Amino acid sequence: xxxxxxxxxxxxxxxxxxxxxxxxxxxxxxxxxxxxxxxxxxxxxxxxxxxxxxxxxxxxxxxxxxxxxxxxxxxxxxxxxxxxxxxxxxxxxxxxxxxxxxxxxxxxxxxxxxxxxxxxxxxxxxxxxxxxxxxxxxxxxxxxxxxxxxxxxxxxxxxxxxxxxxxxxxxxxxxxxxxxx
Amino acid sequence: xxxxxxxxxxxxxxxxxxxxxxxxxxxxxxxxxxxxxxxxxxxxxxxxxxxxxxxxxxxxxxxxxxxxxxxxxxxxxxxxxxxxxxxxxxxxxxxxxxxxxxxxxxxxxxxxxxxxxxxxxxxxxxxxxxxxxxxxxxxxxxxxxxxxxxxxxxxxxxxxxxxxxxxxxxxxxxxxxxxxxxxxxxxxxxxxxxxxx
Numbered sequence: 001x002x003x004x005x006x007x008x009x010x011x012x013x014x015x016x017x018x019x020x021x022x023x024x025x026x027x028x029x030x031x032x033x034x035x036x037x038x039x040x041x042x043x044x045x046x047x048x049x050x051x052x053x054x055x056x057x058x059x060x061x062x063x064x065x066x067x068x069x070x071x072x073x074x075x076x077x078x079x080x081x082x083x084x085x086x087x088x089x090x091x092x093x094x095x096x097x098x099x100x101x102x103x104x105x106x107x108x109x110x111x112x113x114x115x116x117x118x119x120x121x122x123x124x125x126x127x128x129x130x131x132x133x134x135x136x137x138x139x140x141x142x143x144x145x146x147x148x149x150x151x152x153x154x155x156x157x158x159x160x161x162x163x164x165x166x167x168x169x170x171x172x173x174x175x176x177x178x179x180x181x
Numbered sequence: 182x183x184x185x186x187x188x189x190x191x192x193x194x195x196x197x198x199x200x201x202x203x204x205x206x207x208x209x210x211x212x213x214x215x216x217x218x219x220x221x222x223x224x225x226x227x228x229x230x231x232x233x234x235x236x237x238x239x240x241x242x243x244x245x246x247x248x249x250x251x252x253x254x255x256x257x258x259x260x261x262x263x264x265x266x267x268x269x270x271x272x273x274x275x276x277x278x279x280x281x282x283x284x285x286x287x288x289x290x291x292x293x294x295x296x297x298x299x300x301x302x303x304x305x306x307x308x309x310x311x312x313x314x315x316x317x318x319x320x321x322x323x324x325x326x327x328x329x330x331x332x333x334x335x336x337x338x339x340x341x342x343x344x345x346x347x348x349x350x351x352x353x354x355x356x357x358x359x360x361x362x363x364x365x366x367x368x369x370x371x372x373x374x375x376x377x378x
Contacts, residue, residue, distance in 0.1 A: 020215070024208060035199075036199060039199060056211045057214050113192055118196060121195050122199060140192055143186070
């Protein structure tokens with residue numbers, strides 16, 4: 001997947017000319033990366049296809065806005081995939097009106113994460129309620145703080161904290177078996 | 182690196198181990214959307230000074246034009262049908278009519294009168310003007326003496342039939358009995374007065 005800067009620039013230029021071959025190459029190069037970003041936001045594999053279809057269309061339509069001087073293409077594409085994922089979740093679920101004053105720190109203990117396989121971790125994340133799942137991903141995987149999450153999701157900061165606390169509670173109950181193992 | 186950062190790295194690394202096989206089907210889906218969504222302002226599609234062909238307004242105007250044309254055609258068909266019916270509804274010109282021998286069978290014809298034939302097989306009857314010609318012809322010589330077979334000729338479409346085999350003529354009408362050639366689509370008769378009679 002690692003492309004050189006020159007290769008990336010070549011792909012971008014081809015895509016800007018609406019060259020289907022360049023677009024397909026960009027898709028093939030970034031598909032696994034995008035899928036890894038997208039999967040924790042989904043509940044089923046077909047959800048990921050819907051999100052990525054939408055995300056890649058946005059990528060190709062807005063590629064002229066990409067500025068290599070401001071950041072890498074990976075970061076730019078990741079932002080689009082996350083936005084597409086959040087749009088997908090917004091269409092399907094609502095965020096609670098509950099708020100919480102304090103919710104910081106890690107949600108899943110490092111020792112537990114190390115014991116989990118990739119698929120087990122994904123399944124545990126997918127068992128969270130969708131809104132809570134989104135907040136968990138943004139906070140624990142993407143590294144956003146509650147203010148940033150609240151801005152992205154259009155919710156209160158306290159609501160973001162409540163969802164993170166909810167994620168911690170639910171995951172702690174289910175992941176006990178991995179702690180004792 | 183803080184504990185949270187390390188936790189984030191662990192989660193990210195773990196999730197990046199998920200197997201992701203190539204997905205050509207998804208590319209086909211995206212490709213189709215890209216082709217459909219190609220903006221009309223692209224140079225390959227239209228010059229910048231030319232408006233797109235299929236705007237909403239153009240589509241609406243086209244639809245209205247098609248609908249109007251359809252209505253006009255239906256109206257013309259309705260008028261034509263009405264005209265055709267009115268022609269068929271015109272009764273025979275006079276009571277003194279020349280009888281016509283007619284049948285759709287190729288055997289000996291059964292003599293019948295014109296109105297009856299109109300009702301049975303209207304599509305085989307002569308046109309309006311031709312009926313009038315026949316009636317006028319009969320009117321002209323009927324008062325003089327009873328009709329005889331030699332007074333008239335019978336033609337089928339453009340060909341002249343053999344003379345009627347038998348006749349039964351009165352002052353008002355003449356009954357003809359003829360043997361008709363075999364024909365699949367029926368017969369069309371025209372009865373005319375012979376010259377000199």
